[in-house]
Amino acid sequence: MTPQDQIVVQEITPQEAFEELQSSDAFLLDTREPHEYAEARIEGSKLIPPAMVASEIEAAVPDKSQRILIHCRSGARSAAAAETLMSMGYEDVVNISGGIIEWTEQGLPTNSDSSLTPEQRDRYSRHTLLPEVGVDGQAKLLNAKVLLLGAGGLGAPTALYLAAAGIGKIGIVDDDVVDASNLQRQVIHKLSTVGTPKSSSAREAIENLNPDVEVVEYNFRLDASNILDVIKDYDIIVDGADNFPTRYLLNDASVRLKKPVVSASILSFDGQISTFMPYEGPCYRCLYPSPPPPELAPSCSENGVLGVMAGMMGLLQANEVMKLVLDIGEPLIGRLLLYEALGTRFTELKVRRDPECPICGPDAVDIPESEMGQFPDYDAFCGGHVGS
Amino acid sequence: MPSVKIPPVLRQHTGGSTDVDVAGANVGEVLQALVDQHPDTKAQLFSEDGELNRFVNVYLNDEDVRVLDGLETAVKDSDTVMILPAMAGGSN
Numbered sequence: 001m002t003p004q005d006q007i008v009v010q011e012i013t014p015q016e017a018f019e020e021l022q023s024s025d026a027f028l029l030d031t032r033e034p035h036e037y038a039e040a041r042i043e044g045s046k047l048i049p050p051a052m053v054a055s056e057i058e059a060a061v062p063d064k065s066q067r068i069l070i071h072c073r074s075g076a077r078s079a080a081a082a083e084t085l086m087s088m089g090y091e092d093v094v095n096i097s098g099g100i101i102e103w104t105e106q107g108l109p110t111n112s113d114s115s116l117t118p119e120q121r122d123r124y125s126r127h128t129l130l131p132e133v134g135v136d137g138q139a140k141l142l143n144a145k146v147l148l149l150g151a152g153g154l155g156a157p158t159a160l161y162l163a164a165a166g167i168g169k170i171g172i173v174d175d176d177v178v179d180a181s182n183l184q185r186q187v188i189h190k191l192s193t194v195g196t197p198k199s200s201s202a203r204e205a206i207e208n209l210n211p212d213v214e215v216v217e218y219n220f221r222l223d224a225s226n227i228l229d230v231i232k233d234y235d236i237i238v239d240g241a242d243n244f245p246t247r248y249l250l251n252d253a254s255v256r257l258k259k260p261v262v263s264a265s266i267l268s269f270d271g272q273i274s275t276f277m278p279y280e281g282p283c284y285r286c287l288y289p290s291p292p293p294p295e296l297a298p299s300c301s302e303n304g305v306l307g308v309m310a311g312m313m314g315l316l317q318a319n320e321v322m323k324l325v326l327d328i329g330e331p332l333i334g335r336l337l338l339y340e341a342l343g344t345r346f347t348e349l350k351v352r353r354d355p356e357c358p359i360c361g362p363d364a365v366d367i368p369e370s371e372m373g374q375f376p377d378y379d380a381f382c383g384g385h386v387g388s
Numbered sequence: 389m390p391s392v393k394i395p396p397v398l399r400q401h402t403g404g405s406t407d408v409d410v411a412g413a414n415v416g417e418v419l420q421a422l423v424d425q426h427p428d429t430k431a432q433l434f435s436e437d438g439e440l441n442r443f444v445n446v447y448l449n450d451e452d453v454r455v456l457d458g459l460e461t462a463v464k465d466s467d468t469v470m471i472l473p474a475m476a477g478g479s480n
Binding site: 267268288 | 444445447451455
């Protein structure tokens, strides 16, 4: 094009457009993507995404003298689309400056497909902007029920980020109280909650972060007599337990009820994480058929742990939960991810279902509830190593 | 030479080393060479009858040797043998 032919796109403000649309027959064209349109749109607008404008506009607006008001999110895509229309011979195309962002800021009305309140649409906008999430995905998060075993090193960051994401119900199992030495890594707790139960300290932080989240506290230790009742109401369980007996108990119960478990552990500068999806991938016992004797499995209070390890692995746990709830991406099913903090290195190992697994193998028989988590052939089962 | 990755709980027995290079044609030979060099690692790895302990996972690169040929699994110079412990963190 020569400079004299350069297209200059006319613009009007959202307020001007709104007033014009009340009384005229102008055609209102929205050139964004479908998930944005579902989240918020202007009444009476027609959606044609940018890639389709040239091919679909003539069917939508056959008369090239028809006045067209065009908008997008911020004004950029619509300006480009307006140039396209004008180069196709449309005589009267006007861009709404600032797009639907400016429209909303000027207090003008929008419609939405979503069940989110206006406050939620604002709070979760960084989620709903993602095509893989959208308002439908945010609704899934708000309807999800996730149980956290432990509100300690791993549970703390997981709880914070799942609450931030809008997970609708978060259960917290922890019978411990906050100790000052926890504050080196359990960032959900604080000085003023030292000496109080971890579950209520976590609840307080969650409620101050996101009132959309319902928190349920389980201020007792899980055992074979109560675990099925506790986990049955949840969609996903996050294992941040501090001892082996609970991990094996959780495994046996979660396979029984077909609940996925996101499981991580940390020590020193090392972390491990995997996701156990009953019968689709291996279970915890497929990976670790027998627990190590106590002298070969030191705890963090004996060995120490770099505080950030809790955050690293806890966030990876939250990441797994997000993928499972939203049904996007690839969860760590059949994959064990190792993280080593001194070199900042990730290693991925393959985990297979064990054909002889006594819990999820093809020849496994249903064990009585009283035997969940037990090892009939292992007499010194973690004797004296039950965590606090 | 193949390299053995040492988990945190065993590093006290390898002078703090996270990786130890040892010669061996299969996983069993590599682990035996590790034990020869660092005898205190033996208890974690092997039971009285010379079998790998059930609570120890050994990986050749990214596969558990149990799905390969166990201790007979062949090892190349560029391979990594990883000893993987279960961890449960926490306190007592």
